Amino acid sequence: MxxxxxxxxxxxxxxxxxxxxxxxxxxxxxxxxxxxxxxxxxxxxxxxxxxxxxxxxxxxxxxxxxxxxxxxxxxxxxxxxxxxxxxxxxxxxxxxxxxxxxxxxxxxxxxxxxxxxxxxxxxxxxxxxxxxxxxxxxxQGQALLRSGARPGDDLYVSGTIGEARAGLALLRGEWTLADAALRQHLCQRLEAPTPRLALGQRLRGIASAAMDLSDGLRGDLGHILKASGVGAHIDGVAVLATSPALWQALAAWPAQRQIAFALAGGDDYELLFTAAPAERAAIAAIGAALAVPVQRIGRIVAGHGITVVDGDGQPVPLDLPSFDHFG
The missing domain is CATH 3.30.1330.10 (PurM-like, N-terminal domain)
Structure with a gap:
């Protein structure tokens, strides 16, 4: 042929x-x-x-x-x-x-x-x-860009965070899961992501900045922060709340390890976006209408860098790098 x-x-x-x-x-x-x-x-x-x-x-x-x-x-x-x-x-x-x-x-x-x-x-x-x-x-003029985040904006993610990286760990043999249905779901999240096209289109005029998550939430958020000249505060518990089944399966892990793993994992292909607090009701309505989970995970602050806290308000060490092709 x-x-x-x-x-x-x-x-x-x-x-x-x-x-x-x-x-x-x-x-x-x-x-x-x-x-x-x-x-x-x-x-x-x-x-x-x-x-x-x-x-x-x-x-x-x-x-x-x-x-x-x-x-x-x-x-x-x-x-x-x-x-x-x-x-x-x-x-x-x-x-x-x-x-x-x-x-x-x-x-x-x-x-x-x-x-x-x-x-x-x-x-x-x-x-x-x-x-x-x-x-x-x-x-014309309605593109969602990385450069529009402002101090006081809420920080959101769609869907689940960390599941694709967990699927990769399963395929690599880094750990095993007894729950066959969960294992299949995690591998599917890695190998067959869902592009959030309808959500992105509905967020025009509502979100102040946006990007998709490919190399890990922490690293990708850094691109928005650099382009917008701001910093961010992340609630690690809210990040874990996007996938309760996964973290229940890995309950033996300390909470800070779970949070760090979720933030560093790649291949989520969810939307990360910011919006003014006045848009909370509109964003909730969009998520409900599209049957797409949308979770508020933190806020944009003045300054630079990312601060992550656990459920006790303690800082989470960010010592896991996001994916880098040449890293």
Missing amino acids: GEFDLIERFFTRPAQAGYTAAVAVGIGDDCAILQPSPGMQLAISSDMLVAGRHFFTDTDPARLGHKALAVNLSDLAACGAEPLGFTLALALETIEARWLQAFSGGMLALAGQHHCPLVGGDTTKGPMTINITVFGQLP
């Missing part, structure tokens, strides 16, 4: 199924042509996944296809954008039809859920690498 046969068989859909009005030209030409709606700006993001670095080589290919697109859609969610389409550059050591069928199926199923068609890309022979660029749109 050659390169163009691979594209035709696994990544091209009949009549360019799933294309929206925004896609003027899709797969088949040298460039895709996208047309944002009037009054909208483009939002563009790229992410690369490398075998052995970002995923295990024996990862279920359907889940891998899902995650490869999900981590890019999560970036669109963080700025409040709606998807228009994406490109895929894929390097493979060999062509395995069964693997490609599952991989493309997982990826394109998620694409269909969010009306984000595959509009182009490239394939080549080499160490397995997945590179996706995603395109979105949002109303």
